[in-house]
Amino acid sequence: MQKDAYAMIVEAIDSGVYRPGDRLVESELAERFGVSRTPVREALQRLETQSMLARDGRSLIVASLDHNQLAELYVVRAELEALAAALAAKHAAPEEVRVLQDMVDQDWTCHGDALSLSRSNKQFHRQIHLASHNRYLVQQLDLVHRSMALLATTSLAAEGRSDAALREHQAIVDAIREGDEQAASTALRTHISKAFETRLKLDAAQGGKTLF
Numbered sequence: 001m002q003k004d005a006y007a008m009i010v011e012a013i014d015s016g017v018y019r020p021g022d023r024l025v026e027s028e029l030a031e032r033f034g035v036s037r038t039p040v041r042e043a044l045q046r047l048e049t050q051s052m053l054a055r056d057g058r059s060l061i062v063a064s065l066d067h068n069q070l071a072e073l074y075v076v077r078a079e080l081e082a083l084a085a086a087l088a089a090k091h092a093a094p095e096e097v098r099v100l101q102d103m104v105d106q107d108w109t110c111h112g113d114a115l116s117l118s119r120s121n122k123q124f125h126r127q128i129h130l131a132s133h134n135r136y137l138v139q140q141l142d143l144v145h146r147s148m149a150l151l152a153t154t155s156l157a158a159e160g161r162s163d164a165a166l167r168e169h170q171a172i173v174d175a176i177r178e179g180d181e182q183a184a185s186t187a188l189r190t191h192i193s194k195a196f197e198t199r200l201k202l203d204a205a206q207g208g209k210t211l212f
């Protein structure tokens with residue numbers, strides 16, 4: 001089975017193997033992922049077109065988000081995620097709701113582990129996207145969350161944020177379970193707003209270094 005160079009590079013960025021500012025070298029990537037240089041070159045060109053990579057002279061580096069880009073990203077994310085939650089409240093099967101609840105319950109056992117919570121948070125949101133049962137919305141949210149990988153830190157690392165985030169997750173699941181589209185949309189929008197606020201506070205505390 002042919003390995004997908006694009007998917008592997010995206011996953012490496014998303015998991016923090018490559019961070020904002022890191023230089024990506026075609027030959028090194030080909031060796032790391034065990035593929036030829038041609039699909040790597042094509043993947044890099046695609047990622048540059050999607051603004052995941054930026055030019056630094058003749059080199060390609062993992063892009064970073066400035067303050068305005070971050071704000072724009074969170075505006076779009078809040079709107080799309082809120083729509084996904086509303087649609088999930090309308091269309092989610094009982095089994096999908098139980099999976100969401102299990103995710104929240106499991107996350108409480110990861111208390112204080114920001115890295116684990118960050119990974120499970122992505123899975124939780126992805127599950128809501130899928131529960132919306134709207135393939136076009138899922139595709140757009142995939143693009144948004146791909147850009148989120150360009151953030152060097154997780155807001156869940158802030159003191160007290162993980163507990164608050166899990167309570168917000170529970171409110172989202174409760175609204176979806178009850179089939180309350182407006183409540184689900186509002187709960188998700190509030191969750192994203194709180195995450196954005198926390199990230200801004202982290203950035204201010206660290207002198208603007210969290211957004212590099």
